[in-house]
Amino acid sequence: MTYITPRAGSESLNLHNEFAPDSIEAKDLRTLLHPSTNLKQHSQQGPVVHERAEGVYLWDNKGKQYLEGMAGLWCTALGYGNEELARVAEEQMRKMSYSQLFAGRTNEPSVMLAERLIEMAPMDGGRVFFGLSGSDANDTQIKLLWYYNNAIGRPEKKKIISRKRGYHGITVASGSLTGIPTFHKEFDLPLPGIMHVTCPHYYSEGMVGESEAQFVDRLLAELEQLILQEGPETIAAFIAEPIQGAGGVVVPPKDYLPRVAQLLQKHDIIFIDDEVICGFGRTGQPFGAQTFGVRPTTMSLAKALSSAYLPISAVLLPEYMHDAFASRSDELGNFGHGFTYSGHPVCAAVALRNLEIMDEMDLYTHAGKVGQVFQQRLREFSDHPLVGEVRGAGLIAAVELVKQKQPRTPFELSAGVGAYCAAACHDAGVILRNLGDSVAFCPPLVITEDQIDELISKFAIGLDATLEWASKSHLI
Numbered sequence: 001m002t003y004i005t006p007r008a009g010s011e012s013l014n015l016h017n018e019f020a021p022d023s024i025e026a027k028d029l030r031t032l033l034h035p036s037t038n039l040k041q042h043s044q045q046g047p048v049v050h051e052r053a054e055g056v057y058l059w060d061n062k063g064k065q066y067l068e069g070m071a072g073l074w075c076t077a078l079g080y081g082n083e084e085l086a087r088v089a090e091e092q093m094r095k096m097s098y099s100q101l102f103a104g105r106t107n108e109p110s111v112m113l114a115e116r117l118i119e120m121a122p123m124d125g126g127r128v129f130f131g132l133s134g135s136d137a138n139d140t141q142i143k144l145l146w147y148y149n150n151a152i153g154r155p156e157k158k159k160i161i162s163r164k165r166g167y168h169g170i171t172v173a174s175g176s177l178t179g180i181p182t183f184h185k186e187f188d189l190p191l192p193g194i195m196h197v198t199c200p201h202y203y204s205e206g207m208v209g210e211s212e213a214q215f216v217d218r219l220l221a222e223l224e225q226l227i228l229q230e231g232p233e234t235i236a237a238f239i240a241e242p243i244q245g246a247g248g249v250v251v252p253p254k255d256y257l258p259r260v261a262q263l264l265q266k267h268d269i270i271f272i273d274d275e276v277i278c279g280f281g282r283t284g285q286p287f288g289a290q291t292f293g294v295r296p297t298t299m300s301l302a303k304a305l306s307s308a309y310l311p312i313s314a315v316l317l318p319e320y321m322h323d324a325f326a327s328r329s330d331e332l333g334n335f336g337h338g339f340t341y342s343g344h345p346v347c348a349a350v351a352l353r354n355l356e357i358m359d360e361m362d363l364y365t366h367a368g369k370v371g372q373v374f375q376q377r378l379r380e381f382s383d384h385p386l387v388g389e390v391r392g393a394g395l396i397a398a399v400e401l402v403k404q405k406q407p408r409t410p411f412e413l414s415a416g417v418g419a420y421c422a423a424a425c426h427d428a429g430v431i432l433r434n435l436g437d438s439v440a441f442c443p444p445l446v447i448t449e450d451q452i453d454e455l456i457s458k459f460a461i462g463l464d465a466t467l468e469w470a471s472k473s474h475l476i
């Protein structure tokens with residue numbers, strides 16, 4: 001996966017010596033270390049400064065308007081500038097700007113939010129642990145599983161199976177769960193005891209002559225073989241996003257996740273459902289687990305939980321895990337896990353109101369309805385000479401660009417075709433993100449059908465510009 005900012009030939013290209021020394025752009029280049037960025041290119045091209053946002057639109061500091069096609073980083077579900085959420089944040093800040101959950105203290109917004117999440121979640125959820133990011137939620141998942149298995153006398157049951165192209169975060173442990181090489185290289189990850197199996201992407205991983213059903217059989221056999229080889233008594237959990245987001249928006253074959261869940265149950269392995277992207281309507285249902293018909297053991301939530309108005313994450317656990325923590329922490333004198341901002345009352349109040357607004361707007365139904373239109377419209381690009389596959393569900397999708405459709409021949413990644421396309425779309429006024437040569441779409445859930453038309457026509461401009469560039473550059 002590459003994160004390359006606009007390339008030569010794109011209108012967005014800036015050379016940083018064009019920036020006035022006291023401009024935000026110049027100061028950015030002197031001060032910030034940018035996450036997930038090609039740092040060398042950034043130092044040559046400089047930043048794009050986003051200045052304000054409203055609904056599904058953003059404006060840069062030159063006044064140019066963009067349609068937000070990625071909900072920020074898959075997170076701004078309600079769109080930008082929601083006055084009610086601003087009011088709730090202000091009210092809670094004035095009432096009590098901070099409180100903690102350590103040492104048995106509590107606050108009303110955290111309790112109310114936990115209650116709501118337990119009611120909603122498609123699992124036997126008994127307890128909620130709050131954090132601030134998807135990464136810390138998945139780190140917490142690992143630590144809690146280790147603690148749980150120690151507490152119930154299974155200290156050898158610690159390994160975790162994840163999947164190639166899965167994205168579960170960036171901290172040492174959650175970064176190890178992530179199955180994308182760029183997040184491991186030079187960081188000495190993954191940690192031992194974390195293993196990755198094949199990504200369930202039939203289009204890129206299916207073998208010549210293999211049917212989709214045979215593909216699923218093969219992946220299930222691979223998973224079971226790994227479990228047996230390592231010994232089920234050593235494996236604590238399997239983690240999966242219902243749709244893999246940052247790995248390229250991979251939609252698994254329909255029966256893949258239910259069959260995985262069955263296999264895990266057979267071997268007494270916990271199913272961690274990472275709903276950080278899919279949760280709260282993204283796939284057209286409240287949770288991705290519901291779209292794919294699975295019942296997880298634990299869940300990680302973040303992003304749309306607050307529509308990114310404030311940072312907050314949650315781990316949902318079954319009651320029996322809490323029971324084990326309670327008796328072991330009594331013996332130890334403390335349950336030694338928690339963040340200063342676990343249960344931050346302002347974040348919790350905003351998240352709770354965000355979920356209420358989603359209900360008041362019947363937003364999951366809306367996302368399901370416009371999601372269908374969106375998926376249909378995107379599939380109109382299937383015949384485009386550069387398009388190998390269009391995939392997605394609800395309001396998340398990707399268009400994969402290939403050198404040749406049949407047999408499927410990808411471009412050299414170094415050619416930067418996906419990056420060029422994302423930059424050309426940016427010039428056309430829509431923010432999309434390339435994940436390698438897949439162009440990802442994840443608009444705010446409040447997007448209307450008219451705005452989907454606009455998104456599609458702006459993408460068409462970007463895609464055609466990419467075709468013209470690719471043929472001039474003899475890439476096709």
Ligand SMILES: Cc1ncc(COP(=O)(O)O)c(C=O)c1O
Pocket residue numbers: 073074132133134135136138167168169170241245246274275276277302303
């Ligand atoms: C599925 C999934 N899990 C976890 C994370 C990590 O979340 P954060 O960036 O908030 O740490 C992400 C981030 O994109 C994600 O997509």
